[in-house]
Amino acid sequence: xxxxxxLLNIGKIVAGAGCIEQITDIVADHEAKxxxxxTDQGVWNSGLVEKPKALLEAAGVNVHxxxxxxxxxxxxxxxxxxxxxxxxxxxMIIGIGGGSSMDAAKLVALLLTNDVALRDLVKGKAQxxxxxxxxxxxxxxAGTGSEATPxxxxxxxxxxxxxxxxxxxxxxxxxxxxxxxxxxxxxxxTANTGMDALCHAIECYISKKANPFSDTFALKAxxxxxxxxxxxYNDGHNLAARExxxxxxxxxxxxxxxxxxxxxxxxSYPLGGKYxxxxxxxxxxxxxxxxxxxxxxxxxxxRDIAVAMELDLAGCTTREAAEKMINNLDSMIKDLDVxxxxxxxxxxxxxxxxxxxxxxxxxxxxxxxxKVVTKEDMRVIYKELL
Ligand SMILES: NC(=O)c1ccc[n+]([C@@H]2O[C@H](COP(=O)([O-])OP(=O)(O)OC[C@H]3O[C@@H](n4cnc5c(N)ncnc54)[C@H](O)[C@@H]3O)[C@@H](O)[C@H]2O)c1
Ligand SMILES: [Zn+2]
Numbered sequence: 001x002x003x004x005x006x007l008l009n010i011g012k013i014v015a016g017a018g019c020i021e022q023i024t025d026i027v028a029d030h031e032a033k034x035x036x037x038x039t040d041q042g043v044w045n046s047g048l049v050e051k052p053k054a055l056l057e058a059a060g061v062n063v064h065x066x067x068x069x070x071x072x073x074x075x076x077x078x079x080x081x082x083x084x085x086x087x088x089x090x091x092m093i094i095g096i097g098g099g100s101s102m103d104a105a106k107l108v109a110l111l112l113t114n115d116v117a118l119r120d121l122v123k124g125k126a127q128x129x130x131x132x133x134x135x136x137x138x139x140x141x142a143g144t145g146s147e148a149t150p151x152x153x154x155x156x157x158x159x160x161x162x163x164x165x166x167x168x169x170x171x172x173x174x175x176x177x178x179x180x181x182x183x184x185x186x187x188x189x190t191a192n193t194g195m196d197a198l199c200h201a202i203e204c205y206i207s208k209k210a211n212p213f214s215d216t217f218a219l220k221a222x223x224x225x226x227x228x229x230x231x232x233y234n235d236g237h238n239l240a241a242r243e244x245x246x247x248x249x250x251x252x253x254x255x256x257x258x259x260x261x262x263x264x265x266x267x268s269y270p271l272g273g274k275y276x277x278x279x280x281x282x283x284x285x286x287x288x289x290x291x292x293x294x295x296x297x298x299x300x301x302x303r304d305i306a307v308a309m310e311l312d313l314a315g316c317t318t319r320e321a322a323e324k325m326i327n328n329l330d331s332m333i334k335d336l337d338v339x340x341x342x343x344x345x346x347x348x349x350x351x352x353x354x355x356x357x358x359x360x361x362x363x364x365x366x367x368x369x370x371k372v373v374t375k376e377d378m379r380v381i382y383k384e385l386l
Contacts, residue, residue: 005209008257010171011173014177020176023138030091030173033060033091034061035091037052038066038085039097040067041067041068043101048140069100069104072278073104074154079118092134093112093133095172098139098141099141102137109132109133122156130169137175138176143194144193145251148256149171155272161273162269171257193280198221199265201252204261214259218259219304221247221255222308223248228244261365262369267290274358288330298322309328349386356382359378360378
C-alpha cells in the first residue's frame, strides 16, 4: 500500500431513476448556451439522446450532436471528433454513451483548451496546462467508470496497442447516473461491461497502489456488482439492479482514479489493440486466470472480496474463502454466458509470443500487480484461454 495517496473529485454527481431531467440545471449551473453532445451510433439509434436533447433545447440551449464515435476509437478518429467539435465554440461537452463516447468527450474537452496535438499527448510529449471545457458524463453502459477517472484510452493502430492517457485535469465535472439510460443495453454488453467494472474494483483492491480511498469504493463496488450483475443480465428492465450496476461501475472508476488496475488490464490491452476484442470481454475472460495466478500473495484480500461478495463463508479458512471468491468469478462468467472464440479471432499458439511482447510493454499497470508477472507466467495465463 502506498504511503501517500490522493482522490480527485467529480464536481457533482446525480443518481437515480429519472435523474436525466437534471441535465438542464447542470448545464445552467455552467452558464452554457452552446453544448456539444458526443455519442455513438448505437446509443443514438436507441433513442437515448432524444430526451436530454429536447430538455436542453426547451431550456434555450443550442445542442450540437456528434453521433459517430467509433467503438474503442483510434487517435485519428478522436482527432476527427475534435475537429468537428471545435467549430461549435461550445461552453460544455456532454458525453452520452459507454467508455468510447465518454473517453472521446474527455479528450475533446481537453484539446479545446490546450494547444496540443492528440498524438503528442498519446506519446507523453505534450504538457496539459489547463482543465478542458466543462464536461458532463452520462454513462449508458455500466462499465468503464470513465465518468469518474482521469483516464482516456485510444487505439494506436500502428502499434496495435491501446494507450491510456492519464491526467487529473480530465476528471469530469458532472455525472448523471440514470438507470433508465441502461435498461435496453443488450445482454452481452451488460455482461461484458459489468465484468469490466468488477475487474476495476478487484484489481484496484489488490493493486500495489491500493489505499483507504480505493479500498472503500472498491469493496462497495464489488458488493453492488456481484449482487446485481446476474439480475441486470437476466432482467434488463430491473431498475434496482441497473442502478446498482451504474453505482458499482462508477465506484470502480473512483477506485481507478486513486489506485490502479493491474495484470488483467495489462494482458487485455493487446487482445483489444490487435485483435479488437471488446475491452470488457477481454478483461472478463482474463479475470479468473489472473486471480488464480495472484492467489498465493492475495489470500487475505481475496477473503475480503469474498466477504464483500456476500458469499457463504461459514467455517472457511482464509485460503478456502479466497478460493470460493475465484470460483464465484468462474460461475459468474458461466451464468452471464461470457465466451470468446479466440481461434476465430486469429489467436492461437503461434501468436502467443506477440501477445506476450505487447503485454510486457504495459508496465504502467503490470508494475502495480501484487506479484511479478514474468513472460512465462503470461504464457500460462494466455494459454489457458485457447
Ligand atoms: N477512461 C477509462 O477510465 C476507461 C476505463 C475502462 C475502459 N475504457 C475504454 O472504454 C471503451 C469501452 O467502453 P464500453 O465498454 O462502455 O463500450 P462502448 O462505449 O464501446 O459501447 C459498446 C457498445 O454498446 C452500445 N451501447 C452503449 N450503451 C447502450 C445502451 N444503453 N443501449 C444500447 N446500446 C448501447 C454502443 O453503441 C456500442 O456499440 C474502450 O475504449 C476502453 O478502453 C476507459
Ligand atoms: Zn476496464
